[in-house]
Amino acid sequence: MIQCTQDTAVVILSYNGRKWHELFLPLIVSEAHTGYDVVVVDNASTDDTLAYVQNTFPSVKTLTIAVNRGFANGYYEGLKQIQAKYYILLSADFEVTHGWFPPLLNAMQRYPGLAACQPKVRYWREREYFEYAGAGGGFMDKWGYLFCRGRIFNDLEKDLGQYDDDIEVFWASGGCLMVRADLYHKMGGLDAELYAHMEEVDLCWRLKNAGYKIGYIGQSTVYHVGGSVISYGSPQKLYYNFRNNLVLLLKNERASRLLWLIPLRLVLDGIAGLQMLAGGKFKHFTTVIKAHFHFYGSLGKWLKRRKEAQKLVTHRNEAGIYPKSAIWQYFALRKKTFPKLEWEPPKLN
Structure with a gap:
C-alpha cells in the first residue's frame, strides 16, 4: 500500500513506456512541488521501464501489476493500493505544462459537488490544436454518441482561447482525470471489463447518476501524443469504441430510453458500417459487426453490470447531454465545430 505525503497522487499507468518517461x-x-506525489504503476512491462524510473527518479513511488489485463484493469488494480485524497489518472504519453496542477486542485476545492475534472487537452504534434482525448471537455448527444468541444468526431479546432473557461461537462478525459479518491472507490472505480476506451465515460456517468458534477478547467493545459497504446483508426480501437459505447449505455441509461435507444443504435451503427464498406474498409465493416455480436453475446454479463451501477443512482445529473443529434448536425448539416451547434454547456458553480 502506498501512502501519499500530499493530498494528490498523480498516477501514471505504464507499459513498456520508457520513451515517454524520458520525455515527460x-x-x-x-x-510536484506544487502539491502532488508521483506514482508510476507498471502494468507488467516486459522491458526495463520500471528499473529506469526507479533509478532515474528516486522521488517517484512505484508499484507493479503482475499481469497486464488492459488499461482499465491496470488502474483498477493500481488505485486500490494508493491512499490519497485525490487521484490524477495521467496517461504516460501526456506532457504537462508549468503550472498545470494548481487550477485543477483549486477547482476541486472551490466547486461544491465536483467529483472529477480535466484540463484542456491539446495535440502534442500540432500544438496549437485540440486533441481527440478530451479536448475542451466531453459531451454526449441524445443518441449516446460522444464528442468534445474543440473536437467533433474527426475535426479538430485550433485553440484560440475560446475554451479557457470552467464548465460542467458530461465526461472528462481519462488521459488526465482528477477525481476524488473516496468517490472513485464508492462508485466502483473503472470497469476493468471494458479493457480500454470509454472507461472514464462510464465512471463519469456513474458519478453523474449519483448527483455529482464533472468539470473542465480551461486554465490548465496538457498535451497528448495520442494513439500510442491503440493507434487511431485501427480496427482494435474501432471495436472498443463501438462495443464499449453500447455497454456504457446499457449500464447507465434510463430503462425507458434503452427500450428504443439500443435498437436505434443497432440501425445507426449498421449504417456507419455500410459506409465503411462502401469506402473499401472491409476490415472496419467486419469490426463493427464483431463489436455488436460480442456485446449481445455477453448481454448477461453487461446486465449484471447494469444492476450494480443502478444501485448507485440517486439523483441523475444530466448536464452535458446535447439535446440534439451530433451525428445529424455533423454529417447532414455539416456543422464541424462546437460553436456551430448553437448550444452552451453550464458554467461550473
Whole structure:
C-alpha cells in the first residue's frame, strides 16, 4: 500500500513506456512541488521501464501489476493500493505544462459537488490544436454518441482561447482525470471489463447518476501524443469504441430510453458500417459487426453490470447531454465545430 505525503497522487499507468518517461517525467516530477506525489504503476512491462524510473527518479513511488489485463484493469488494480485524497489518472504519453496542477486542485476545492475534472487537452504534434482525448471537455448527444468541444468526431479546432473557461461537462478525459479518491472507490472505480476506451465515460456517468458534477478547467493545459497504446483508426480501437459505447449505455441509461435507444443504435451503427464498406474498409465493416455480436453475446454479463451501477443512482445529473443529434448536425448539416451547434454547456458553480 502506498501512502501519499500530499493530498494528490498523480498516477501514471505504464507499459513498456520508457520513451515517454524520458520525455515527460522530468517536468511532471519538477512540478510536484506544487502539491502532488508521483506514482508510476507498471502494468507488467516486459522491458526495463520500471528499473529506469526507479533509478532515474528516486522521488517517484512505484508499484507493479503482475499481469497486464488492459488499461482499465491496470488502474483498477493500481488505485486500490494508493491512499490519497485525490487521484490524477495521467496517461504516460501526456506532457504537462508549468503550472498545470494548481487550477485543477483549486477547482476541486472551490466547486461544491465536483467529483472529477480535466484540463484542456491539446495535440502534442500540432500544438496549437485540440486533441481527440478530451479536448475542451466531453459531451454526449441524445443518441449516446460522444464528442468534445474543440473536437467533433474527426475535426479538430485550433485553440484560440475560446475554451479557457470552467464548465460542467458530461465526461472528462481519462488521459488526465482528477477525481476524488473516496468517490472513485464508492462508485466502483473503472470497469476493468471494458479493457480500454470509454472507461472514464462510464465512471463519469456513474458519478453523474449519483448527483455529482464533472468539470473542465480551461486554465490548465496538457498535451497528448495520442494513439500510442491503440493507434487511431485501427480496427482494435474501432471495436472498443463501438462495443464499449453500447455497454456504457446499457449500464447507465434510463430503462425507458434503452427500450428504443439500443435498437436505434443497432440501425445507426449498421449504417456507419455500410459506409465503411462502401469506402473499401472491409476490415472496419467486419469490426463493427464483431463489436455488436460480442456485446449481445455477453448481454448477461453487461446486465449484471447494469444492476450494480443502478444501485448507485440517486439523483441523475444530466448536464452535458446535447439535446440534439451530433451525428445529424455533423454529417447532414455539416456543422464541424462546437460553436456551430448553437448550444452552451453550464458554467461550473
